[in-house]
Amino acid sequence: MSIVVVGTVAFDSIDTIHGSYHNVLGGSATHFALAASFFTRPQLVSVVGDDFPEDFMETLQSRDLDLDGLEVKKGKTFRWHGRYHADMNQRDTLDTQLGLYGDYSPVLPEAYRQTDCVFLANGLPAMQSAVLDQVESPKLVFLDTMNLWIDTALDDLKAVLKRVDGVVLNDSEAQQLTGLHNTIAAAHKLHDFGPRFVVVKKGEHGALATHDGQTFVLPAFPTDAVIDPTGAGDTFAGGMLGSLVRDGLDQLDFTKLRRAVAYGVVMGSFNVEGVTFTRLMTLTRSEIDHRLREFANIIDIPF
């Protein structure tokens, strides 16, 4: 089984108090796919320009990714430039250049259309719907979104939310979409929009998931060395959906989702330890499982 992920493959420029990194490989689909590749073989759907360097392609090829859905076209690759505050939970976007992604209409390779699992990374809701039109009968579809689409494309967003099984979004987005200030209440309310699984990312404060009236919460894995949070949310989603696919999408229940969210938190914690996804490039599956057990011990309440 695999996961089709549709999102950006990009040049990132990142300013942090620890240093600046310009034109490094980034993008939502990149982060998601690299994280998910520890659990399954992701099928990456995106577009890059003829400015996309060979060594970036080699980085993608160094993990077991299916890149048949990655189009290379004449033009510019998506570029993002952000600056983190001393408080790494705060960042400003300095520049976004959509390039070819601006009028990108994803076309899924024939072999991807029977996929069991789809992750629609943050993107124009109409584009997310157009992707879903191309898949036959996926067992699990998750989408991410952002405040921009809540502000500018709410009807389209509501339409695509009706077509997905799960939504993963930030706490501020959950609150904005529902109009509720309490994150727990907002998460439960989000089910009214369609998804049976709701996952709320809270950055350094962890994540929570709701399903069928049940609630699961986790703090973040505690780390005193946050180098670069860029892509942590997509890395979280990659770990989460990777775990779900590995566990099997039949009889998908809250137990599997809880395990998946925990893997997501763990993958996110590795992501922040290095610039962009550099830490993931040296990561091993045993390190992931070791940290999951360490995490369970850290949050264990001794009776």
Added chain:
Amino acid sequence: MSIVVVGTVAFDSIDTIHGSYHNVLGGSATHFALAASFFTRPQLVSVVGDDFPEDFMETLQSRDLDLDGLEVKKGKTFRWHGRYHADMNQRDTLDTQLGLYGDYSPVLPEAYRQTDCVFLANGLPAMQSAVLDQVESPKLVFLDTMNLWIDTALDDLKAVLKRVDGVVLNDSEAQQLTGLHNTIAAAHKLHDFGPRFVVVKKGEHGALATHDGQTFVLPAFPTDAVIDPTGAGDTFAGGMLGSLVRDGLDQLDFTKLRRAVAYGVVMGSFNVEGVTFTRLMTLTRSEIDHRLREFANIIDIPF
């Protein structure tokens, strides 16, 4: 065994989006003692004026508190007025009237001086030190503090921090005191100030504790109905120290501290469910233990 708590007994006025409550019983020592009373018999040290109503005194007497240390003097009781934002994690203090608390010099009753455990609620660091001068050989002293004292009485604060076993404070205060933006790093750094136990309160995001290089983190107990967070931090501390005292202060280790922090989180979660401490007045010990187990199940990572 008991706990001596020194702090305010006050009139609170609270504005929230759910309603306004004027001149209700509040105060740091009140919240702490009521929470701790589910675990041990707290000895309350504070001062109130001749404006302090009989029914407030009856409320305090309705729980098993030792009130010999509560002075009633001619003058005004401490008053606080705060307004919560729609996001209940944000509040503004509209007014503080110190009244008799402004030049209060706590004098511990003779019977309190052999106490094993002291909680110095947020207050002037020099006053906190003066309390410690009056206790003989406590096994465990925790203090709370706030940004005001970091700004205006840093030397006194550093002096009293050297004399305590534990500190409990908010994440923003931990960051301010250490100059570190990462809360985990700030918590570990706080041990350099003296305390062997550091507990950081994060409101709706839970709490963390550090000791001897180890880290424990918990999310908040998830609740979708936050009525009034006033006093949640002191209620947390009361549950935490109550649990520590009940477990025994000899061989105090990280396991006992973890259990105590979990009880603190649970007590805080009850506190926010009603105006000021009204929820605590109907609470039973079995409800507390039930919620602790429920909490452990909610955060359990299924392997």
